[in-house]
Amino acid sequence: MNTQNQKNKYQLLVLTDLTQKSDTALRNAINMAKAIDGSIEIYHVGSPLDVVKYENQVSSMREIAKKRIATEKKLRDLAHLISKEENIAVSYGFTLGNVKNEIQHHIKKTNPDIVVIGKRKKKLVDFLEDGVTKFLLNKHSGPILIVGEGNEIQADREISLGFYSNAIDDHTLQITKDLNKHSKNPIKFFSIRKKSAAAVTKSTIDQIKTVFNDHNTVEYEFEENSYSLEGLENYVSKNNVELLCMGRFSTEKGWMDRLFNRKSKMDGIIEKISVPLLVTGGK
Numbered sequence: 001m002n003t004q005n006q007k008n009k010y011q012l013l014v015l016t017d018l019t020q021k022s023d024t025a026l027r028n029a030i031n032m033a034k035a036i037d038g039s040i041e042i043y044h045v046g047s048p049l050d051v052v053k054y055e056n057q058v059s060s061m062r063e064i065a066k067k068r069i070a071t072e073k074k075l076r077d078l079a080h081l082i083s084k085e086e087n088i089a090v091s092y093g094f095t096l097g098n099v100k101n102e103i104q105h106h107i108k109k110t111n112p113d114i115v116v117i118g119k120r121k122k123k124l125v126d127f128l129e130d131g132v133t134k135f136l137l138n139k140h141s142g143p144i145l146i147v148g149e150g151n152e153i154q155a156d157r158e159i160s161l162g163f164y165s166n167a168i169d170d171h172t173l174q175i176t177k178d179l180n181k182h183s184k185n186p187i188k189f190f191s192i193r194k195k196s197a198a199a200v201t202k203s204t205i206d207q208i209k210t211v212f213n214d215h216n217t218v219e220y221e222f223e224e225n226s227y228s229l230e231g232l233e234n235y236v237s238k239n240n241v242e243l244l245c246m247g248r249f250s251t252e253k254g255w256m257d258r259l260f261n262r263k264s265k266m267d268g269i270i271e272k273i274s275v276p277l278l279v280t281g282g283k
Helices: 020-036 057-086 099-110 132-139 170-180 202-211 228-238 255-259 265-272
Strands: 010-015 038-046 090-096 114-118 144-147 161-164 187-192 217-222 243-246 277-279
Touching: 010 020, 010 099, 020 038, 020 057, 020 114, 020 144, 020 170, 038 057, 038 099, 057 090, 090 099, 099 132, 114 132, 132 144, 132 265, 161 170, 170 202, 170 243, 170 277, 187 202, 187 228, 202 217, 217 228, 228 265
Parallel strands: 010 038, 010 114, 038 090, 114 144, 161 187, 161 243, 187 217, 243 277
Antiparallel strands: 144 277
16 A cells, blocks of 8 residues: 555565554664665554454454554554655555464565564563564565664764674665765674674675775674673674674574573574664575
8 A cells, every 4th residue: 555656776664563662663764765765665464363352253343344444544644644754655554364474475575675673672581582573584585674762773864884794695785885875984893703603704894895895994803702792782882883784693493492591693682782783685
């Protein structure tokens, strides 16, 4: 359901559950879209189980219809308001069904350049255990922007980019190049001293330097140990990185990890790092 037909360079799909964390994701998507010539689709999946409160089938169908009308109006009004105030192309979509299945189907149908999703606040249990974020990381191979409350990408000022990855696909590199095109801030590379899947290799750094036309770059290295994530978080914070780009690490865990509720490397990074994360495409 489109409110604009304008052709843009990138399409951003914002997954929303119509809560505050989704508002944060939407604000970041708006700012990124303005910076890289993007359009936005706001997409919501409602669960019929959250709507149906009656045993009578007729009453249940009536309740579902009322919920659909109310939700579509909310999304339509939101899309119209953003399009008018921000002067960007905005569309919206809504369906009832299994959340993960419907999201996977919609992504396959629309093939967005970036999927944007909000991050929940830290909890005592693994917030990614059964959530949509982990599902996307396992099932979707394209770039995913994950954002939490309190940190936003800004469209009206130079952005500070950081990289923590040994595998970055060309499409994601082009996105970051467009995002960085007006910035004079140096690009930061974060790596760990011991070789591992998380370290930024020299070949990757050379690749990024070529894409960014030898843009000013700074490299930071820290020891690999049980406090590596704290080290990465400190480096990112102290160097005012506003968007951290990282490759994909396995999000699968063995039975012992699940038994003791131990996080995978990807889970730990997403939970620990507070700035927006652009998880690169490819697996």
